[in-house]
Amino acid sequence: MGHQPNRKLGQNFLIDGNIVRKSIALAELQSGDPVVEVGPGLGTLTAALLAVGCHVQAVERDPTLAAHLRDHLLPQHANLQLLEGDCLDHPVAGLEEEAAPEGFSIVANLPYAVSTPWMEAVLCGPLPRRMVLMLQKEAADRYASKHGTKNFGAISIFLQSAYQIHSRHLVAASCFYPVPKVDSVLLRLDRKEAALTFPDKARACIRRIFTQRRKQLGALCRRDPHPGAQAFYAALQVRGYPATVRPEEIPASEWALLAETGNSDW
Numbered sequence: 002m003g004h005q006p007n008r009k010l011g012q013n014f015l016i017d018g019n020i021v022r023k024s025i026a027l028a029e030l031q032s033g034d035p036v037v038e039v040g041p042g043l044g045t046l047t048a049a050l051l052a053v054g055c056h057v058q059a060v061e062r063d064p065t066l067a068a069h070l071r072d073h074l075l076p077q078h079a080n081l082q083l084l085e086g087d088c089l090d091h092p093v094a095g096l097e098e099e100a101a102p103e104g105f106s107i108v109a110n111l112p113y114a115v116s117t118p119w120m121e122a123v124l125c126g127p128l129p130r131r132m133v134l135m136l137q138k139e140a141a142d143r144y145a146s147k148h149g150t151k152n153f154g155a156i157s158i159f160l161q162s163a164y165q166i167h168s169r170h171l172v173a174a175s176c177f178y179p180v181p182k183v184d185s186v187l188l189r190l191d192r193k194e195a196a197l198t199f200p201d202k203a204r205a206c207i208r209r210i211f212t213q214r215r216k217q218l219g220a221l222c223r224r225d226p227h228p229g230a231q232a233f234y235a236a237l238q239v240r241g242y243p244a245t246v247r248p249e250e251i252p253a254s255e256w257a258l259l260a261e262t263g264n265s266d267w
Contacts, residue, residue: 014042015110015135017176020187021049027168027189028108028133030055035102037129039088039109039119042066044074046110051078056102060084060094062112089115092122093129110135113183117143117156124159125201130192132164138184141169145188148252155211159204161253163196199260202227207256214249221248233259 015021024046030036032054041047041059043066050057057080061067067085074081084095096105107129111119116136123129136144144160146152167189174180199207206227213221222234236258237251238244 013113013177013179013181015045015176016178020135020172020176021046023170023187024108024133024135025049025053027187028106028131030106030108035105037094037096037105037107037109039092039094039107040112041070041083042110044070046108047074047081050108051080054080056080056082058082058084058094058096060086060088060091062087088112088119089122092119093126096127104130106130107132107134109133113137113140113181116140120144120156121159121204124163124198125204128163128192128196128198132188132190134188134190135172136186136188137181138171138186141186141188144190145169149250153249153253154214155204155208158207158253158256159199160190162257163193163198164190165193167191197257197260199256203229203260206230206259210248215247217244218246218248218251219244227259229259229261 028036030050030053034053034055036050036055036057038047038050038057038059041061047057047059047070051074059070059081061070061083062085064085067083070083075083082095084091088094093105093107096102107123111134113136116134117140143152143154143156145166146154146157169189170187172185172187174185177185206225209225210218210221218237219234222230237246237255240255242251
């Protein structure tokens, strides 16, 4: 193809067939299942998804790779739809622009540079029932972090309010070309029965609060423009949290209170 992996686009191509098979097994897919793939690249994982019989909707930003997929996979597979574009604009490969099929999954080797903003975008739209994602270990650690740890933050709250972390598996750098300088993790996420997504204003409030995560939550809530911030802090005190509590000390489950307060002011 004459294509050189683009570092700015986070192109580290998976070259280990065992990891592809592991991804498919973790996703527990059946023939006919709708699946979104982000950054299909050369189409290695795409071909495996199609071999299962899945209906694959993929989004690829790189025009050279998108052309390769159009030439080599699209003509042979009626079950493949390809959108050329940025995954941050189309986090579920265009499904947000139409009725998302019930129970769709996401299986993807994510471009590492955009994994967290992409995840935030996914959590704003129709929620997949399951995600199996290849991630930089640092991002996976943020997703899975518990309160009281240095990696716990807004994305931890958003993700854990909607998904259960089923499993995580370390993946060797040698499984990719070019070899990345970071560790990778294959992560499976299962949607909770009572999955919670936060209104936009609540999400923005949580992000603002965590820019000053070491300050006392009461002071941050008093200054925040969100209409439910002070009621959220008052509710935590009723639950027994000390007046000096800091944002990073509040479990993810408690932040649901913020989604429930101030709703009359949306």
